[in-house]
Each structure stands twice: as structure tokens, then as C-alpha cells.
Amino acid sequence: MSERTEVSSLGEFGLIDHLTKNVEIHNASSILGVGDDAAVIDHFGKQTVITNDLLIEGVHFDLMYTPLKHLGYKTVAVNISDICAMNATPTQIILGIGFSNRFSVEALDEFYEGVYTACDTYKVDLIGGDTSSSQKGFIISCTAIGEVAPDKFVTRKGAQKSELLCVTGDLGAAYLGLLLLEREKKIYLENPQIQPDLENEKYTVGRILKPEARVDLIDFFAQNNVTPTSMIDVSDGLSSEILHLCKQSNVGCVLYEEKIPIGEETRAAAFKFNLDPTACALSGGEDYELLFTLKQDDYDKIKDNTDISVIGYLTDEEAGANIITKGGNKYAITAQGWNAFK
Amino acid sequence: MSERTEVSSLGEFGLIDHLTKNVEIHNASSILGVGDDAAVIDHFGKQTVITNDLLIEGVHFDLMYTPLKHLGYKTVAVNISDICAMNATPTQIILGIGFSNRFSVEALDEFYEGVYTACDTYKVDLIGGDTSSSQKGFIISCTAIGEVAPDKFVTRKGAQKSELLCVTGDLGAAYLGLLLLEREKKIYLENPQIQPDLENEKYTVGRILKPEARVDLIDFFAQNNVTPTSMIDVSDGLSSEILHLCKQSNVGCVLYEEKIPIGEETRAAAFKFNLDPTACALSGGEDYELLFTLKQDDYDKIKDNTDISVIGYLTDEEAGANIITKGGNKYAITAQGWNAFK
Known part of the structure; x- marks a missing residue:
């Protein structure tokens, strides 16, 4: 970056004006x-769906290999x-950011460039926010925020x-992308002369750095x-999400290993790390795909959509949540998903 | 505190269950x-009002003198x-917290005790949240979130x-409460044997530690x-908020110093610090009172409410925002409110 403008030169209100001056409204x-x-x-008679996430540097992302955009x-x-x-349609976001004085106005502009690109992609409006300094x-x-017809939320x-x-x-791809980035970071820290080698890893690295809803x-x-x-969306790994659905719906399930959708690039990357691709899909997390259940009568409506895989079926709660391996063995599904406190 | 339960012993989902097990719904x-x-x-035909704040330890609060509750x-x-x-009625909140491992489950319980007390006071519902670790x-x-009849927001x-x-x-009271707490902190850090002397300062200290909406x-x-x-609410000091209203409404104003409401405890505390009470009211911030403008025809409706002070009137934009002092002098109002980036 060639220029560096200190945030303090704009002040809090000047910064907010600067970051939001090109905001576009789609809804x-x-x-x-x-x-x-x-x-x-005003969702004009529809119900409002709302969620909040807190993302913290060093816990949820590493700026050493994550471009701000x-x-x-x-x-x-x-x-x-x-x-x-x-099952709701997204309509708005509100964004608060806190940052130490190592971040310039140009760095924040890059971050917001990514925010606005996503707002365009998903046709959502940035309608509010907060900026603050942070100690670290x-x-x-x-x-x-989203909207859904009354009582049609899932x-x-x-x-x-x-x-x-x-x-x-x-x-599983996002997890392998993360492993690749962590490996390149380690190599770089040991020898900054070596350039990262991620040319053939675009799919997996793209899945961790720029996931799509x-x-x-x-x-x-x-x-x-x-x-x-x-x-439910798959943020913590397939196992963890299946267990959430089963527990909250009071059902068990049978999951077929051979039906779990895993891409070719993901398999190749897993083998490089001597990892089982199925384990990456079950425990990896950050895929942001949708895991859902469907009445059998609705099967015909989805069977031609190549983006949907039927991976199993639901059983009595007492039978538990199980996986049938390619070899025909049956195991209880356990959550090894990401735990932010360990 | 006699007990200390590590957050990691509950895990992320266990912690959320623990913190929200007694949540009550009012709306x-x-x-x-x-x-x-x-x-x-579902606000049933009303419009939804929504805002988000990010509060960071060391920037917005000091846990040395702020009880978690x-x-x-x-x-x-x-x-x-x-x-x-x-001008909307609050109905819900969503709360995300990030914390380092110096915080125990008992400490988080104290924080949530304060959250639930406020939810009861204001009849709002905690409907969602997020917990995360933080590096620091x-x-x-x-x-x-709140609701308002269509297009009746102000x-x-x-x-x-x-x-x-x-x-x-x-x-002005919240600012003086803050000065008192900062003074006692400094004394304590220099000599931990000395007990804080805040007995006669309940009002000002209460205004900074436990403000009311x-x-x-x-x-x-x-x-x-x-x-x-x-x-607008008075979070950054009266001057700053008056300038926001004037700028966004394209008007000027005349503010009378003698009309600015300042409590006796606040005046007494200001004099101890050799500060002008008016300056504390103008620049202090964190009072969370409401600054508003009113048509003259509505004066009769508010004149008997002792909790509302008429402090001035609006003029042409060209005349600027001015204060008339008790001595009869006229000065331009300048914002010296809190700037988070300086």
C-alpha cells in the first residue's frame, strides 16, 4: 500500500462518513x-430474522494470510x-468494528470494499454501524437481518x-484450505525468502478465505x-451440525459415508496431509453449506438439483446418530467440531 | 468470589445453555x-428499529472499578x-461477548445478572447471542431492537x-463520576491500603456505572x-449532540447556559475538581438523557414535566449554534466530546 492515512486525522464521525459515503440501498x-x-x-407484514456474530483477530481469523477485503x-x-x-431472505446488515492504531484508513477501506462487494452479491443493505478503537x-x-413469511421460518x-x-x-474443503494456509505461514515464518505455493489449491483456499452463503x-x-x-448451516463440521439437529428434533439418524459430498481437490489435499477426507468433512467446519431434513414425498422436487446430496435418513431417537462406513461398519457420530474455548 | 469454574469445563454450547437457562420472554x-x-x-405491522454497539475493555470501560453486574x-x-x-419502544436485545481465560463462569454469571436485571427493568427479551474467546x-x-408505528420514528x-x-x-454527573473513579483508582494503585472514599458521591458515581435509558x-x-x-441521546456531551441535530436538520440554535439542568451533587463534585459545571455538562458525555426539539405549540404539553428542561431555541442555519452565558456573552458551541481515536 502506497499511502497511509491515520484514522485519527478523520475522527470518529469523519471515518463513519468516509466508510459509508458510497453505501447503496437495494431493499x-x-x-x-x-x-x-x-x-x-419495515418488512411489510413479514417476520424479521436476526443474528449476530462476533469475530475476533487471533481467534476467528489470522490477518497474516487473510486479505482484509x-x-x-x-x-x-x-x-x-x-x-x-x-429459510429466510437476507435484507440488511449492521456492522461494528474495533481496531488498534496499526490499521490505517486505507486498510479499513479494503475491509469495507469486501463488505460492499458482499452486499452487492447478496443484495443486502448496510444500514448501521459503529467504529471504535481497540487495545489489540x-x-x-x-x-x-432477513425476512420470512409469517411462521414459515425453519x-x-x-x-x-x-x-x-x-x-x-x-x-471439508475449507478445513484443508486452512491447513494449507497455516502450513505456508509456518514456512514463511521460518524462511521469508520462500514464496507460498498455493497455485493448485485455489478451490480449498478459496473456500476458507471467501465462503459463500x-x-x-x-x-x-x-x-x-x-x-x-x-x-442448520455447516459452520462447525457435519458431525456437530447433525448432532444439533438430532438433539433438538429428538430423532436419531443414519448417515452414509459414501454419500457425503467431497470434491476432487479436497480429496487430493487431504491425501497430501495424510488425512481421511471423510474426517475432514465430518469435523472440519467453515463450509457454510446447508444441512437440512426433508419429507420423503418432497424427494422428487430436489432429485435433479446436483447441488443437493441425500446423505442419510432419520430414525427413532433411541437408535442414536450413526454413520455407516464405506466398509459397512456402523459407528456413533461424535462431535469433534471446533470448540472456541479449548 | 469463592468458586471458580473454568469456561472450558462447559464448552461453547454448554456455556450458552448455562447463561440463558433462565431467560424470560416479556414480548x-x-x-x-x-x-x-x-x-x-414479528412486530405485527409496526416498523423495526435496530442499533448495535461494540464495547471494548480498556476503551469503553475499566473493570478495575466497574462491577461486572x-x-x-x-x-x-x-x-x-x-x-x-x-421515539421507539425497546423490545429485544441480542448479545455477543468475547472474553479471555481470566474470566470464570461465575464472572460471566455476574455480567448476565446485570443483563437480566436490565431486561426486567426495560421489559426487553434476550433473544440471541454469541460467545467467544478473545486474546485480550x-x-x-x-x-x-425496538418497534414504532409506521413512519412515526424521530x-x-x-x-x-x-x-x-x-x-x-x-x-454532567456521569463525567464527574468517572473523574472520581479514576482518582480513586490512581490513589489505590499508589497505595492499596487506602479505601476508596465515595460515600458522598453516590449520585455521580451511579450515573456513570449504572445509567438508565x-x-x-x-x-x-x-x-x-x-x-x-x-x-438524539446524550452520549458524547451536550455540545456534540446539539451540533449533530443542527447539522443534520440544517438549523442553528441559541442555548442558554442558565437553563442547562445540572444537579447539586454534580455542581459540588465539579467544584472539588476546580471544573466549571457547565463545561462538564457540555463536554462530559455518557449522561444518556434525551435531547430533542419541539414545536412551540406543544410547549403546554410538556411544561409541567419537571424532568424536561427547555434550554434554548432553533434559529436559521446561518446564525450558527451559539451559547449565551450567564454573564450575557455569546459564544459559538464547539464539540469537545469524546473522540475514540485520540
């Missing part, structure tokens, strides 16, 4: 946006993913015995009159 | 609360104050020439059919 529901004590939305995009995408997991590092608070609680267990896209699937459900009976 | 609009990907609200209460109160500043200190992200933009400039309660005034406005033409 009629955004009644009042940035610049007052609070924002106002990608971080801005990902912040919006992962929050919108939670809105999608309710970069801190992001993102609130995402929770984690509605799954019933005999229904289908389905997942969108493919799994599956708004397209929510649109597909609406167009094809499909209503999942329960849904 | 029919809270359709779905804690425990899913997102929360759902008070911090929890204040977090909710200051966010609700922003909802009140839109305590980080709070609070989203407050912004900073509606003030017009000749209208009255009004403020609720009294000003003026929901009562929003109720008063509704009951007496009063609609302010513009409104």
Missing part, C-alpha cells in the same frame, strides 16, 4: 440507514448464512423419523415449493 | 429466541437509549427554526401526544 424494507441513533426497517466479504457471508439456515487487534461485530427442531437428511454443495438454495426452495422440516 | 413479538441459527421477531446492566441500558432516541480482555457486542433531521430545544433529566420519557410522549421534531 425497500430499508427505511432509514446509516447516520442516526438507530436504523429502521476477503475478511470483509466473509464477515457478511457467514452472517447471511445464518439467515439462510432459517481487529474486532468485528456483524448483525444480519428451525433445528422440526425433523421427524423416516425423513431424508440432505446437504448442499461439498464439504447458499442464498441460491433458499431461492430454489421457494421456486420449487420445498420446505425443509429442519435446517 | 409477544419475540417469536423465536436463543438456541437456533437466528432469532425471529453494573457493566451488564449498562450494556443493555445504553443500547436501549439509542432505541428511545428514535472483555468485548461486548449488543444489538438492541430522526436527527426534522428540527426547524423557532422550535424549542429541550433536554431530559440533568447533565429514558424509556419513561418515550411513554410520556405517547401518553401526552407529543412528537419531538428531532431527537
